[in-house]
């Protein structure tokens with residue numbers, strides 16, 4: 284019997300960010316392995332015209348939850364969606380709901396965050412720092428609370444090359460930042476943002492670091508732990524391989540490459556691609572929840588959930604395998620054939636952006652205009668290039684994360700728990716994982732039918748022929764123009780033609796002699 288699964292039995296668990304990528308997998312695993320848990324409270328806001336109930340209904344009726352319904356048929360009754368907007372004071376939670384949360388919660392998993400790289404400092408602080416502070420305040424009033432697990436990111440200290448499992452202080456105290464954002468206007472905040480984030484690449488990593496500081500400062504005598512996952516990717520094994528439902532991290536770029544939009548990227552092939560499957564992160568999170576509540580470590584422990592030092596894969600290998608998978612299983616209606624050139628040179632990047640990205644987009648938009656349709660490719664390409672430029676920081680360097688706490692936890696688990704809550708990425712076969720990831724992107728994110736693969740392959744063949752035809756026509760036009768304008772080009776042309784003529788005459792003469 285799994286000790287961890289048994290631990291969550293009968294518990295009331297509060298999850299923030301349950302509608303997000305990681306939150307859904309966390310809920311799924313909890314229900315599947317501990318169907319006798321009492322209740323999962325989830326803090327949800329209405330979104331995209333959907334009420335809370337509609338959002339929950341959609342999640343529970345998705346493919347991800349198919350296995351859960353078999354082991355926990357009354358899952359609908361065990362999930363309690365509570366209206367909450369983490370941007371509001373007290374999260375906008377009603378008095379009755381707050382009372383219930385305060386008096387019943389045993390474990391908190393705080394996953395909610397803004398993960399956008401380009402968020403304003405005000406918004407990123409509000410969600411990643413102030414909301415964390417408020418949740419800790421709530422937690423401190425929960426008499427039955429056994430553990431508070433905060434999800435951060437391995438990149439919260441990406442300004443360092445070697446990162447230990449400790450909380451690093453930021454130069455300006457989070458409280459001072461929260462206070463000053465209250466009275467500073469947006470223009471001034473924009474001006475000081477680069478100075479505050481310093482050598483971090485964006486507001487996301489900076490505010491996640493501030494969030495960790497807040498956790499440390501407000502921990503009181505609660506049992507708290509911090510998990511730092513690296514780049515979270517599709518599921519490895521559970522509930523089935525390849526599940527993914529948003530464009531964050533590599534997923535969006537995998538699609539862009541598969542559809543033929545992204546043809547070159549400034550990336551260092553030998554840099555470590557520190558990807559970690561979402562189910563691995565969830566398994567570690569649940570094991571940490573159990574360990575923190577049962578063993579009550581004296582201080583706040585930080586756990587790195589990374590792959591690089593256990594089982595490294597680099598961007599070159601990853602890119603190659605992504606493209607190899609698209610050869611076998613192409614995406615439908617690709618814009619161009621999938622191909623990706625990795626370059627580390629700025630000039631080559633600019634050149635490839637102009638020739639391989641912007642020019643085809645402009646030509647395609649011209650074609651759309653000619654056929655009376657609305658041009659859209661240039662806009663899409665600009666967005667994609669902006670996204671790619673934000674990812675460049677992460678694909679051109681390697682980091683080293685120490686993993687003593689994670690390894691210690693692994694050794695504390697019983698063999699059964701090591702199997703049920705496996706977070707040992709040494710067992711991960713990258714080629715297989717990436718293939719399943721690409722397949723998952725096609726099936727679960729793009730919702731493409733596998734029956735369409737032969738047609739997609741035909742489409743790629745047509746694209747290849749168009750590509751050859753286009754290049755030949757372009758060459759002939761360029762040559763014709765050159766000949767018309769340059770004596771040198773005419774001389775070269777004359778030389779080539781006469782050389783070919785002589786070669787043919789010689790060949791004909793020698794074959795006649797033989798006869």
Ligand SMILES: CCCCCCCCCCCCCCCCCC(=O)SCCNC(=O)CCNC(=O)[C@H](O)C(C)(C)COP(=O)(O)OP(=O)(O)OC[C@H]1O[C@@H](n2cnc3c(N)ncnc32)[C@H](O)[C@@H]1OP(=O)(O)O
Pocket residue numbers: 398399400401436437438513514515530531532533534535536537539540548601602603605606623666667669670673674677678
């Ligand atoms: C073979 C070669 C393949 C090479 C693969 C190499 C892979 C490299 C991957 C490197 C990943 C590095 C990640 C580092 C993660 C750090 C760890 C964390 O904690 S970080 C936690 C993880 N956090 C993140 O990963 C956050 C990254 N994302 C962001 O910060 C923002 O989305 C944004 C700033 C990039 C775009 O903002 P904005 O322009 O306002 O746009 P909106 O958001 O409103 O969406 C607009 C449109 O763009 C679409 N779309 C969206 N995302 C992507 C994408 N990634 N891609 C493509 N498309 C994307 C979206 O669907 C929408 O389409 P439509 O509906 O209009 O048709």
Ligand SMILES: NC(=O)C1=CN([C@@H]2O[C@H](COP(=O)(O)OP(=O)(O)OC[C@H]3O[C@@H](n4cnc5c(N)ncnc54)[C@H](OP(=O)(O)O)[C@@H]3O)[C@@H](O)[C@H]2O)C=CC1
Pocket residue numbers: 299300301302303304305306326327328330367368369370393394395396397398410434435436437491511512513514515516529531532
């Ligand atoms: N994905 C990754 O690569 C990595 C993620 N992480 C961390 O993991 C955690 C989960 O990330 P992930 O699941 O990928 O992120 P998602 O963007 O998929 O999910 C974010 C969640 O936060 C919720 N949320 C955001 N704003 C509010 C708000 N104002 N009120 C209530 N809820 C809100 C979202 O709700 P809604 O659905 O309503 O928008 C959603 O449920 C985050 O803390 C992130 O920093 C760490 C490393 C890598």
